[in-house]
Amino acid sequence: MRDQAESLRLKMLKNQGDLGRSIAVVSGKGGVGKSNFSTNFATTLARKGKKVVLVDMDIGMGNIHILIGKSVSYSLRDYLQGNKALDEVLFEGPSGIQYISGGSGMSSLLEWSEEMFERLIHAFEELQKNFDYILFDMGAGITNWSLDLLISVDEIVVISTAEPTSITDAYSMMKYIHLKDPDKQFYILCNRTFSKEEGLETLNRLKLTMKSFLGKDVIILGSLPEDPVVRKAVREQVPFSIAYPDALITKTLQLIVARFIDQRVEEIHAHEQASNKFLSKLKSIFSKGRD
Helix, strand or coil: CHHHHHHHHHHCCCCCCCCCEEEEEEECCCCCCHHHHHHHHHHHHHHCCCCEEEEEECCCCCCHHHHCCCCCCCCHHHHHCCCCCHHHCCEECHHHCEEECCCCCCCCHHHCCHHHHHHHHHHHHHHHHHCCEEEEEECCCCCHHHHHHHHHCCEEEEEECCCHHHHHHHHHHHHHHHHHCCCCEEEEEEEEECCHHHHHHHHHHHHHHHHHHHCCCCEEEEEEECCHHHHHHHHHCCCHHHHCCCCHHHHHHHHHHHHHHHHCHHHHHHHHHHHHHHHHHHHHHHHHHHC
């Protein structure tokens, strides 16, 4: 175990002048494939040479470690309670990603102690310094503490399906966050589509609704097809992007990830400013919550 911890320390090397992008992956409801997307999104980013850490924020019901066929000895809870160091709750996943399990028993940030807040901020600060991307796989819906994190992150990826209820929930999620933070950048993705047309229609509807009712522009990330290899990969506990590299959904995801990376090539300076704001926003929100 200590050898693994030392290995992780050595891997957490990055230009200290660069801060990683903080990205939350959300959905308005459960059952849309959010965690599966997060896992494969992370591994695909890593295979493109990016240093990625995936933080499972579905507290008490996290399943990232199950999707990648790993058992975890410690979780975010152990770190927050001061029982373990940060590198001891970081585990290596497929394609060289790192991940942190959410653990259980943490229903609200408002119940946390001052020390736990400070450790949380410290953890995110270290992760920003050592990784290119911090992906937060959020639980379905919004709680008070998850809203604090969503307001603070640089960007949010919203997952929907073509089902009317899923579209409505995705819009409601974005609207709620937008009213709290009008400057938040949203990416939208349609999952489990039966055709390109279905995915495009769903995303255009969401984009138009956001623009018409909220005056907010969102970025269409793309759509992922319904593909039987996804269920096979879940049963095998291996990300589909690794188990089935030639599958349509894997090739489609690769294009989406490339588009996501390229989206900000011309906005590096703006990104650096946004990343600097992540921790300052989080500190400000938590400080107000404790007053």
